[in-house]
Amino acid sequence: MAYSLWNDRIVADEEIVVNKEDRGYQFGDGIYEVVKVYNGELFTAEEHVDRFYASAEKIRLTIPYTKDKLHQLLHELVEANNLGTGHIYFQITRGATPRNHIFPGLDVPPVLSGSAKENPRPVANFESGVKATFVDDIRWLRCDIKSLNLLGAVLAKQEAHEKGCYEAILHRDGTITEGSSSNIYGIKDGVLYTHPANNLILNGITRAVILKCAAEIGLPVKEEAFTTTEALEMDELIVSSTTSEVTPIIEVDGTVIGSGQPGEWTRKLQVQFDTKIPTGIRS
Ligand code: DCS
Numbered sequence: 561m562a563y564s565l566w567n568d569r570i571v572a573d574e575e576i577v578v579n580k581e582d583r584g585y586q587f588g589d590g591i592y593e594v595v596k597v598y599n600g601e602l603f604t605a606e607e608h609v610d611r612f613y614a615s616a617e618k619i620r621l622t623i624p625y626t627k628d629k630l631h632q633l634l635h636e637l638v639e640a641n642n643l644g645t646g647h648i649y650f651q652i653t654r655g656a657t658p659r660n661h662i663f664p665g666l667d668v669p670p671v672l673s674g675s676a677k678e679n680p681r682p683v684a685n686f687e688s689g690v691k692a693t694f695v696d697d698i699r700w701l702r703c704d705i706k707s708l709n710l711l712g713a714v715l716a717k718q719e720a721h722e723k724g725c726y727e728a729i730l731h732r733d734g735t736i737t738e739g740s741s742s743n744i745y746g747i748k749d750g751v752l753y754t755h756p757a758n759n760l761i762l763n764g765i766t767r768a769v770i771l772k773c774a775a776e777i778g779l780p781v782k783e784e785a786f787t788t789t790e791a792l793e794m795d796e797l798i799v800s801s802t803t804s805e806v807t808p809i810i811e812v813d814g815t816v817i818g819s820g821q822p823g824e825w826t827r828k829l830q831v832q833f834d835t836k837i838p839t840g841i842r843s
Pocket residue numbers: 594713738739740741742743761762763764765766767800801802803
């Protein structure tokens with residue numbers, strides 16, 4: 561039986577009834593997080609919970625629980641589902657109330673929900689690399705908020721999927737921002753480039769881990785945006801996220817990147833990343 565987080569309780573999935581007037585359902589008025597779980601242990605949970613609260617504040621939504629309480633609930637969610645390696649998803653919406661754009665009153669509580677999913681690490685992608693395609697970034701200008709509104713991302717990912725690609729590399733007028741559900745990096749002449757963490761990208765938790773790994777292995781980092789033309793000339797390209805970790809991109813729209821194999825720095829970053837996670841096992 562699967563268990564979910566529902567407000568301040570862990571309940572059997574069957575017990576949950578979603579209100580059709582929920583603002584998450586009608587407006588995408590809420591925020592979310594995805595946290596990786598390795599062998600039952602939450603990875604960078606502190607950072608994810610902090611970003612959850614930061615996103616909530618940016619949309620003026622007050623989470624009615626302390627961070628400690630949320631951490632406790634997330635652990636309970638993992639335990640209730642006996643989760644090994646996979647991830648948990650959780651979101652909070654501005655509550656259920658008859659449809660009206662204007663915020664509801666304080667009497668309408670936000671709705672917190674979450675679930676757990678067993679999901680092995682995508683090791684084949686780590687080893688072989690993936691293909692990507694350039695897609696126009698048509699999203700709003702507050703991509704720093706992990707909003708439930710994902711239409712721009714959904715359309716881009718679907719386009720990538722239909723082209724047989726793993727990820728859509730988003731760009732605004734030729735300047736790469738990030739992936740549809742990931743951050744993007746290029747390595748050229750021993751320097752790692754990635755878009756600065758401003759309003760145009762989500763400041764990935766994995767991104768922070770990778771930048772730390774880069775410092776540790778002596779790979780200089782420039783938080784500078786690069787163009788689609790520059791991307792194709794990079795020695796190495798990488799896509800990162802909670803679930804993708806450090807995934808090499810070996811081809812973009814039919815153009816082979818570097819040698820067409822995961823590059824040397826990418827390999828080193830993967831090895832360094834492995835030292836951070838609760839188990840070094842490539843399961
Ligand atoms: N950029 C966007 C637009 C994302 O949606 C994500 C993660 C990232 C960057 C990478 O952030 P993290 O390193 O913190 O994961 N998207 C989550 C998602 O929707 N599924 O998996 C991760």
